[in-house]
Amino acid sequence: MIKILKFTVLSFSILFLSSCEKDEFVGPPIESIYGSLDILEPLSNNKPVGVDFSIGDTVLFFAEFSVLSDYQIDIVGRSSGASFLINGSNSNLNDAYWLGNSDNVFFKQYEWCDITLSFNNHNTVLNDSILILGERDLSNLGLLLTSFEDPSEYSIVTSSNNDEFGVYSNSNFALHGNNYLSTLGIGSAAWFGAARFSFNSNTITETDPNNIFFNGFFNSDYLGSAFVIKVFEDENGNGSYDSGIDEAYALKVNLNTDSQWHKHSLTFNDLIIDQSGNNILVDGILKPQNIIRIDITNSQSGSANGQFGYFADYFLITYNEPL
Amino acid sequence: MRLIFLFIAVITTFSIHAQFPKFEIGGLARSFSQSSHLDEEDTINNDISQDFNIVFDLAIKGSLNKYVSLYSELRMGSNLEVFDTSSSYLNLRRLLIFGDLNKYFSFEIGDVDLKMTPFTLWNSNQEGNINESVLFSNYRNIQNYENFNNENYWRRQGATLFGNKSFSKKDSLNYKIFGTRELASNEISIPDVFIYGGDITFFSEYFSLGINHIDLFTNNKGISLDTNLHNHVVSSKSAFKFRNIELSSELGISKRTNYSSISDSKWTDGEFMSFDFKTNLSKNILFTLNYRSVSDDFSSPGAQTKRINYSLAPNLFPLVANSSTNREVIASDIITDISFFRSASFYNRKIDYSLDEFNPIFGVSEPYGIATPNRRGITSMIEYSDSSKVVYIQGKVSFLNDLTGEGVLDKRKYSSYSLVSNIFINKILDFKKTILINGGFHYSNAQRKHSPEIFVQNVDFDNSILDLGLDFEIFKDFHLLYGYKEIKSKGLDYLSVRDNNFTISSFDKFETDMNHTINSIGLKYDFTKRSSLLLNYQYVKCNYEMSNLSFIINQFFILAQIKF
Known part of the structure; x- marks a missing residue:
């Protein structure tokens, strides 16, 4: 009887020791909520001399920050007032691109656009600009x-x-x-x-x-x-x-x-x-x-x-x- | 008044019969007067609070016949706000019908006290106490009485059937089933909530083996809600005794779901295991060692529900700093903020699905007792008591860590140390009158270092509780009492926030540097062993460095108690 009980306890112990613990952490990544945001690479784009959307150009954005963050890129045309918003969540801007589309009115040819990168729950704001050489054909x-x-x-x-x-x-x-x-x-x-x-x-x-x-x-x-x-x-x-x-x-x-x-x-x-x-x-x-x-x-x-x-x-x- | 007539009628009717019914009457009379003053800097607040309550609890235990007995507690009270009777009240505090169905089964119906194991159904003690002064424990006992916290039992409304069967002189089987109603449906949107459970344990001379099961569930028939909630906890417990060594264990699982008839239900499964070793190292020294592992998703409302509802405000001066700041429930509230009206109390009586809030100033290592989710480690305790009961010393250490990382792969490490002692100086000096010095110190720390790459501040949270007490009998039955309590809390931790599925959905950053002290001095006269009068002055100071908040409360109490 004692042997059976010992075996039962030992079996349960092995079972529970192996089943309780998890390999991954639970909950959201803590750095996404409480990580301090440091800019490791400033905001820039791949079209420093201007982008011609009429020939299918795409604007890629670059920046790298210390923690996974919810970011927002606002693009606003200085003369047209057109704007386009890109939202993402990452520690860089590898997922962010712009094809020349807008959320309201159109961006215009030869228009300078202000680009603003901001983050949820952080005060950090980064700026850049870009010149539109050709409008996108929609x-x-x-x-x-x-x-x-x-x-x-x-x-x-x-x-x-x-x-x-x-x-x-x-x-x-x-x-x-x-x-x-x-x-x-x-x-x-x-x-x-x-x-x-x-x-x-x-x-x-x-x-x-x-x-x-x-x-x-x-x-x-x-x-x-x-x-x-x-x-x-x-x-x-x-x-x-x-x-x-x-x-x-x-x-x-x-x-x-x-x-x-x-x-x-x-x-x-x-x-x-x-x-x-x-x-x-x-x-x-x-x-x-x-x-x-x-x-x-x-x-x-x-x-x-x-x-x-x-x-x-x-x-x-x-x-x-x-x- | 109708209740009084009913009781008199019942007693009179049954008293004129012969053997049954038999009645016993007991009771308690208590008057409690408090006058509290907020410090002078709080000019905008109402800075004086005065309250006077008198209660009389009449307990009647009656054996109605051979099988059925009745126990009831009738409360008469007044808060003496006005001279007429409008502030007086009459309540039925407890009604219980109990008895024996036969040799093997007994029953209780009404306000029943239920307890199983610390992982299934267990009413853990409120925090902030490490062998505190008689002054404080006196009030804490009143709080427990007023809020139906009888040891680690939960007072519920329902029925239980229990009994035992002996197979031989040394072997027996104990069993119990119960069912309680936790919440009544409004028949529109809120379903009935019930608990049912049971245990069965076989006891032998050298070992015992048992199984426990409890389920908190809703019954949504008759309302529009189409989900049904269940929280099962099943555990097996065993114990072996061999000479002066005692080994015991409890292993179990929890299963929790939002069952829906129209969608796939998701079950959250949690596990735990706990092993205890206990031995007498000598005649006067007891040693215990516990190892336990509780998974992060182990959900046991019966064991994890807290006695204090920290989401509520204290009754006494809930606003401080010139009405600019809501203050939290602190140790002095838990001890002396006694509410004789249930609706006003921050003491909790509900067992529900959500994991209750806790106040980190009392420590973060075990906020839900040993059933705290996501902990693994050992706790060891050694107790010494000399033969003549002059000195009692207890030391306790605990080393735990997160079983699974929360928000990060790194795990918190928790360490805590406690030292408790009672010393009867009078016995050392050979005095007859009591001179007792008692106290305790508890320190706990939680730490987690983060990789520099994630740019998150490390967890480093300290908490300490110091209790000191003096009981000096100046004249016969006339005592000078002193109590000191200091609670310190400093550091940073990220407290998990759980959603309806018991899943950690976020974290609250908690950072504090606070210090809370209570100085209390009193004079007590024991008229008899069961009746006393206490005059007590108490000085409460609370200081929060980070928010620049500080307040002082001066309190004066008069407590008279008679038990019969």
């Missing part, structure tokens, strides 16, 4: 409707209520390139002209409206201004939109009126059937491959009598995610 992200540089990409449809609906050239003001759209409507109507984009069916290659995004940049200082995006289907396949036969879908978007450029991105799934005028409901299902026309209208949020309008630039359809 049109390959989907279907570029227009940047108003090429008049063949769009047509203007005016109304009796619009005071102005035209394209102007000013590289200092345009968000992208030299040209931008300027609209102004006066009165109480809801429609003050439109920029129209016509193309063949099956031009939009994505079939799920959830994965299709309209992206456009707008700048307004008229209170109550809005734009309406309206897409037209060719349900019967005759090459044109027939009111009363084919379906149209629309969405009104109210604009900020702070005289600043703002990016607006919306999914096609948010568009609702348009049954105004002679437009009808056929099946209520938006089929992107049937879309042959998109109108971006100058509108107002209500029905007040006043002035409504905006500047606009760079209309792009992207797939899977907004710009």
Whole structure:
């Protein structure tokens, strides 16, 4: 009996001695929370003479710090005000790169950008700068409707209520390139002209409206201004939109009126059937491959009598995610 | 009032019968008056706190018949705030029905006291005591009584069935099962929480062998919550006796989960083992040695729940430094901040899933007793007591380390040393009247050195507790009492923060340099062995160097007690 008990105790001892201890530590790495942050290599990038995003250049960042840290790289264009934020967690910047994209408006050609590296829970801030020699071509992200540089990409449809609906050239003001759209409507109507984009069916290659995004940049200082995006289907396949036969879908978007450029991105799934005028409901299902026309209208949020309008630039359809 | 009539009716009704029922009555009367003053620099605070409480606990034990008995404690009390009866109250402190079902089974229903082993169900003592003065232990006993802390038992509401069966003169089997309700459901979002458990142990002349099991769990039927929590602890314990050597062990596992009917449940498993060696080196010297290993994920709410809820504020002067700083619960609060109203106390009675907060100023090596997760090492103790009980000395050392690194591969090393002594000077000088000097000193240290590459400050945390006491009987039954307590804490440690799955999710950096002293002097007169009057002045000083916080509390107590 004693032998059996001794054997049992010994077996349990071996079992527990081998099972209690772990090879790895438990909890998060303590240096990630309480390590003192020392900069071992200052912030720099691989494009000291400038980056040309138009030919596919990529900016790589370099810095090394003493502890694993949550870092943040802020890139801000000095003239455009465009910005791009990179977040990461590492003890260096090996994971950080920039392809020229922005979180809001576009960075401009020949623009100096300030780069700031900061860390969560630490006061340390490092600075650098970079010159943009060429803007990134974003049109390959989907279907570029227009940047108003090429008049063949769009047509203007005016109304009796619009005071102005035209394209102007000013590289200092345009968000992208030299040209931008300027609209102004006066009165109480809801429609003050439109920029129209016509193309063949099956031009939009994505079939799920959830994965299709309209992206456009707008700048307004008229209170109550809005734009309406309206897409037209060719349900019967005759090459044109027939009111009363084919379906149209629309969405009104109210604009900020702070005289600043703002990016607006919306999914096609948010568009609702348009049954105004002679437009009808056929099946209520938006089929992107049937879309042959998109109108971006100058509108107002209500029905007040006043002035409504905006500047606009760079209309792009992207797939899977907004710009 | 209805309770009084009920008791009188029960007693009267049963008293007119013959053999049963039989009643015994006991009780306790206590009046406690305290007047506390914050030091003069705290001008914005309400710097005077006065309180006077009188309580009378009437205990009735009645044998209702051959099988069923009843025990109850009825409390009548008043805090003497006003002269009418609006501040008086009448409570039922305890109600217990108990008895024998047959020769092998007994039962208890109601407010039951439960204890298993230090790894399964164990109410560990509050910190800050290393053989303290009679003055302090007097109040600590009152705190324990008021908060239902009877030795290491947890007072729960439920039922237990227990008994033993003898196989021979030397062999017997002890067994116990119990179930308690820890929390009542609100029938919307909070589920019922229960504990059930049991143990069975075979005792022989030379050895014993047993198994324990306890589970804290929720029953969420009837509410919208779709998860079910369980925390099992299973252990086996064994002991061998051979001449004057005693070997014992306890090995076990914990299994804890957020069980969900709609998702895969994740079980967190923890383990522990503990071995004890005990022997009498001579007639007067007892030596014990313990080796234990507790994994970082060993979760045992019944053993790891703390007696003090350190997340609450003390009742006495919770704000200091001109109402600018919330102060923490310190040793003088644990001893003398006695609340006769349960809702106001920082003493804890809940057993729940989360690992309770602890106050590092009392040390970081074993905040949850020997069931502290993530510790491995040895503890050894040697006790000496001379035959005539003049001198008692106890020395204890402990060398532990983290079983698994926390946030870093390096492990903390914990060392602690204690020395405790009682010396009856009167016996040395051959005086009849008591002259007792008692005291103790405890020092503990936690260290962990980090690699320079991670740029993290090393762990280096010291804690010491010094207790000194004097009991000098000036005249017959008239005692001059003195108590001194000093708690020092200095250094830096990173305290683990655990999430709902008992996983360490972060660390709190704790850095302190504090000093807390209590000087207490009192006069006590024992009217009888069970009744006394104590007048006591106490000077409490607390100083936190790092936050430039310092406060002084002067206290005056009058305590009268009668037990019958």
